[in-house]
Amino acid sequence: xxxxxxxxxxxxxxxxxxxxxxxxxxxxxxxxxxxxxxxxxxxxxxxxxxxxxxxxxxxxxxxxxxxxxxxxxxxxxxxxxxxxxxxxxxxxxxxxxxxxxxxxxxxxxxxxxxxxxxxxxxxxxxxxxxxxxxxxxxxxxxxxxxxxxxxxxxxxxxxxxxxxxxxxxxxxxxxxxxxxxxxxxxxxxxxxxxxxxxxxxxxxxxxxxxxxxxxxxxxxxxxxxxxxxxxxxxxxxxxxxxxxxxxxxxxxxxxxxxxxxxxxxxxxxxxxxxxxxxxxxxxxxxxxxxxxxxxxxxxxxxxxxxxxxxxxxxxxxxxxxxxxxxxxxxxxxxxxxxxxxxxxxxxxxxxxxxxxxxxxxxxxxxxxxxxxxxxxxxxxxxxxxxxxxxxxxxxxxxxxxxxxxxxxxxxxxxxxxxxxxxxxxxxxxxxxxxxxxxxxxxxxxxxxxxxxxxxxxxxxxxx
Amino acid sequence: xxxxxxxxxxxxxxxxxxxxxxxxxxxxxxxxxxxxxxxxxxxxxxxxxxxxxxxxxxxxxxxxxxxxxxxxxxxxxxxxxxxxxxxxxxxxxxxxxxxxxxxxxxxxxxxxxxxxxxxxxxxxxxxxxxxxxxxxxxxxxxxxxxxxxxxxxxxxxxxxxxxxxxxxxxxxxxxxxxxxxxxxx
Ligand code: SF4
Numbered sequence: 001x002x003x004x005x006x007x008x009x010x011x012x013x014x015x016x017x018x019x020x021x022x023x024x025x026x027x028x029x030x031x032x033x034x035x036x037x038x039x040x041x042x043x044x045x046x047x048x049x050x051x052x053x054x055x056x057x058x059x060x061x062x063x064x065x066x067x068x069x070x071x072x073x074x075x076x077x078x079x080x081x082x083x084x085x086x087x088x089x090x091x092x093x094x095x096x097x098x099x100x101x102x103x104x105x106x107x108x109x110x111x112x113x114x115x116x117x118x119x120x121x122x123x124x125x126x127x128x129x130x131x132x133x134x135x136x137x138x139x140x141x142x143x144x145x146x147x148x149x150x151x152x153x154x155x156x157x158x159x160x161x162x163x164x165x166x167x168x169x170x171x172x173x174x175x176x177x178x179x180x181x182x183x184x185x186x187x188x189x190x191x192x193x194x195x196x197x198x199x200x201x202x203x204x205x206x207x208x209x210x211x212x213x214x215x216x217x218x219x220x221x222x223x224x225x226x227x228x229x230x231x232x233x234x235x236x237x238x239x240x241x242x243x244x245x246x247x248x249x250x251x252x253x254x255x256x257x258x259x260x261x262x263x264x265x266x267x268x269x270x271x272x273x274x275x276x277x278x279x280x281x282x283x284x285x286x287x288x289x290x291x292x293x294x295x296x297x298x299x300x301x302x303x304x305x306x307x308x309x310x311x312x313x314x315x316x317x318x319x320x321x322x323x324x325x326x327x328x329x330x331x332x333x334x335x336x337x338x339x340x341x342x343x344x345x346x347x348x349x350x351x352x353x354x355x356x357x358x359x360x361x362x363x364x365x366x367x368x369x370x371x372x373x374x375x376x377x378x379x380x381x382x383x384x385x386x387x388x389x390x391x392x393x394x395x396x397x398x399x400x401x402x403x404x405x406x407x408x409x410x411x412x413x414x415x416x417x418x419x420x421x422x423x424x425x426x427x428x429x430x431x432x433x434x435x436x437x438x439x440x441x442x443x444x445x446x447x448x449x450x451x452x453x454x455x456x457x458x459x460x461x462x463x
Numbered sequence: 464x465x466x467x468x469x470x471x472x473x474x475x476x477x478x479x480x481x482x483x484x485x486x487x488x489x490x491x492x493x494x495x496x497x498x499x500x501x502x503x504x505x506x507x508x509x510x511x512x513x514x515x516x517x518x519x520x521x522x523x524x525x526x527x528x529x530x531x532x533x534x535x536x537x538x539x540x541x542x543x544x545x546x547x548x549x550x551x552x553x554x555x556x557x558x559x560x561x562x563x564x565x566x567x568x569x570x571x572x573x574x575x576x577x578x579x580x581x582x583x584x585x586x587x588x589x590x591x592x593x594x595x596x597x598x599x600x601x602x603x604x605x606x607x608x609x610x611x612x613x614x615x616x617x618x619x620x621x622x623x624x625x626x627x628x629x630x631x632x633x634x635x636x637x638x639x640x641x642x643x644x645x646x647x648x
Contacts, residue, residue: 032630052490062484069474082613088467140636141627157627164628186628190636197637202551202586218612228585228623228638235581246470253612257604258490260618268626271506272567275638276618277581283615284580294470302477 011359016328025161025329032160033320039269040317040373046271047261056258058377061311064216064249065301071216071249072292078219082281084288089243091295096127098291099208099241103133106239108206114223114230115139116210117155117314118245118293120336121349124208135208136200138229140193147174153330153338155316156267161329164189197229207233211244212313213259214290217252220280221290224263224273234277239287246292247301247310259313262375266315296349305386309345311376318370318380324363333360340370344383352391361387496601499565500646503599506568510621511634512642519647522593529591529643530557536583540576550582555589555639561616562606563599563646568621570594570644571606573614581615590619590639596648 019025044050064071076086089095103111111128113119113135125135125146137146141159145152148170152158159167168184175196182192209230213222221242223230234240250259264273282288301307319325319339330338334356335346343360352358361384370380464472496502504514517525526543533554537546540559547553559577560570570592572578584590600606610616623638634640 028629035630049490052487055487056490059484059486063486066478066481066483068478069471072471072474088465088470090466090469094466138637139627140625144627157630159627167628186631186633189628190625190633194636201637215612220612226623227625227636229636231581231585231617232637235585246474254604254607257492257607260603260607261490270620271509272564272569272618272620274510274620274622274624276616278612278616278618280612280615292470294466294473298470298473298477301474304481307477 010334011355012328012332012334012363013359015332015334015356016324016363019329019332020327022329024163026327028161028163029326029329032154032157033326036156036269036316037320040266040320041269043265043269043271047265053258053261054375054377057262057313057375058311060250060255060258061376062308064251065247065307065310067251068246068249068301071251072246074216075214075219075249076292078215078217079281079288079290080219082219084219084281084290087289087291089291089293089295092122092127095122095243095291095293095295096124099124099243100128100131100133102239102241102289103128103206104131106206108133110134110136110204111206111208112200112204112233112237113137113142114207114209114225114233115142115158116208116243117336118210118243119208120152122243122293122295124243136197138197138201138233139225140190140227140229143193143197144170147171151331152336154319155314155338155341156319161331197232201229201232201236204233204237206239206241207237209234209240209242211242211248212263213256214244214249215251215253215256216249218280220253220278222256223277224267224275225277226268226274228275231275231277234279235284235286237286239289241289241291243291243293245297246294247297247312263313263315266313266317266373266375300345300348303348306344306348306383308378309341309348309383311378312341312345313376314341315375317373317375318378321369321373322364323367323369324365328363333363335360340364340380340384341378344378344380344387347387347391352387358391361385361391490604491602492604494566494602496565499599499601500596500648503563503565503568503594504644504646506565507570507621507642507644508568510568510624510642512568512621512644514644514646516646516648519595522645522647525645526557526591526593529645530555533589535591536579536587538577538579538583540578542577550586553587555591555641556583556587557591557593558584560592560594560598562609563594564601564603564606565599566602569603569606570619571610572617572619573610574617575614581617584617584619585638588635588639589641589643590622591643591645592619593645593647596646599646 087098128135144159154160164184211221212224322340325339333342337345343363347357347360366381508514534547536553536556537543561573562571622642623635625636
């Protein structure tokens with residue numbers, strides 16, 4: 001992928017304004033997010049102990065973060081004992097250099113990849129390309145994104161912004177051996193991808209993955225997926241390199257009983273995803289390397305309010321319920337982490353010195369839906385408000401006004417924001433934090449009515 | 464300072480003074496399921512896998528019937544003669560499993576005797592799995608407790624699937640397109 005997120009110009013309101021004019025994108029997004037949302041609600045409703053699982057998930061993650069140093073050392077020992085090698089990387093450049101070095105040591109110039117947000121975050125593919133190593137994405141959606149020279153726009157379904165005829169065009173143009181009469185029927189497109197990647201899987205000597213979880217007690221890594229491309233990459237090549245953020249840790253083997261229930265149900269809305277692979281160290285004769293990645297995570301950890309973002313298990317449930325994401329699309333966030341979680345994680349990982357990053361905490365109507373669905377109960381609205389106060393003043397004011405304007409410009413968005421505001425009305429401070437405080441110091445905040453006029457009108461019209 | 468030392472030092476500094484957290488475990492660790500086999504069969508079927516429930520004595524004949532005409536890999540430790548050996552040209556594979564989970568319709572392989580290597584259950588397009596009724600547990604916690612983390616583990620819930628194209632479910636992108644399960648009672 002030659003495109004890069006970091007250099008993305010503009011800011012959230014500008015990007016969003018462009019996106020809302022793309023009606024195809026809005027249609028795709030709406031359909032997709034609503035479908036997954038419905039499936040999720042069904043399978044979550046099946047479990048009578050969902051809130052207990054959620055409380056356990058939250059506490060396990062908080063406990064891990066509190067003792068992260070101790071558990072990382074324990075993990076390192078367990079992985080080493082099981083024949084793996086552990087590497088530590090302070091930042092993206094260090095991680096990329098370690099991986100490039102490991103690949104070069106095998107003498108290979110091509111690697112296959114399992115979908116991984118951590119490697120997108122550090123822009124590993126570009127770094128490898130500079131060293132003469134080609135990285136091939138193997139997840140169908142990632143493949144569509146890579147062949148289309150494009151950015152992923154959703155955590156779970158990265159090519160959500162593309163429809164079948166666009167995908168067909170991309171395949172016809174970019175797949176060397178594609179059948180010329182390829183239709184845009186999804187099974188036909190999937191079959192083309194299967195054939196395209198099959199040979200590559202069978203001959204690849206090196207694979208790169210991330211992981212959904214790492215277990216400190218046992219040294220086990222866990223990858224959840226649907227297609228089987230993950231299993232292909234994890235098991236067939238001779239060398240496996242996993243790049244994993246240090247926050248992906250769980251203390252004990254037993255803790256998987258919580259997260260293997262929370263993640264699939266929140267993410268794809270299935271009781272369980274089709275395939276989960278677990279391995280401990282070097283197995284079946286493979287050479288195994290684990291690269292532990294910091295890249296700003298310890299800075300996030302140091303922030304008392306913001307550190308809860310590190311509990312995130314990347315399920316994408318918050319994207320699918322977010323009224324702002326649904327309209328703006330994933331690209332507007334200018335980061336591999338889109339949607340509500342991106343709005344709090346990206347500015348924390350990257351800082352808020354750019355216009356884009358300073359605008360992200362404003363990319364929300366604070367309706368609270370993201371918090372309600374989050375399987376590890378991250379209070380995203382709380383972190384958003386905290387980050388707004390911390391954003392550089394001038395940029396924050398500009399971004400805040402622009403997002404406000406953008407929300408007010410569309411009657412549907414406005415209705416949602418008003419409804420959200422009335423739900424949150426007890427929580428609205430009388431004095432605004434940070435740059436806006438001077439304004440509220442001399443004025444009373446207007447009371448937010450219990451019900452918006454719009455809702456009242458609809459209710460009374462219907463009655 | 465090495466990267467390792469520096470990251471550990473940063474963590475120590477970041478969390479200094481933060482309170483530790485108790486982990487509440489009030490969720491169900493052994494869900495009450497009245498008919499384990501029935502629920503497991505129903506949930507596997509929900510993934511569009513093919514399911515048969517049979518008395519143990521009838522299993523071998525059923526296997527003969529469903530694999531007829533297929534070049535099947537029969538892993539070491541599986542109670543059956545012969546078998547195809549070339550991974551690339553095999554039509555399918557037949558295995559046992561380590562655990563079945565009723566609530567989620569999941570089969571877990573620990574690649575022990577009769578379960579083949581990870582590649583053997585992945586590359587061929589068809590997977591036939593024989594699950595003994597006494598291997599089926601109610602929920603995920605009981606399965607995690609039964610499994611050995613030192614072994615490579617593969618959790619399978621239905622055939623390979625993708626929803627990447629306009630969220631249409633398409634079975635079989637890279638893994639087996641067909642999963643058939645025989646539950647032996
Ligand atoms: S913040 Fe919560 S809901 Fe959003 S992706 Fe992370 S875990 Fe899922």
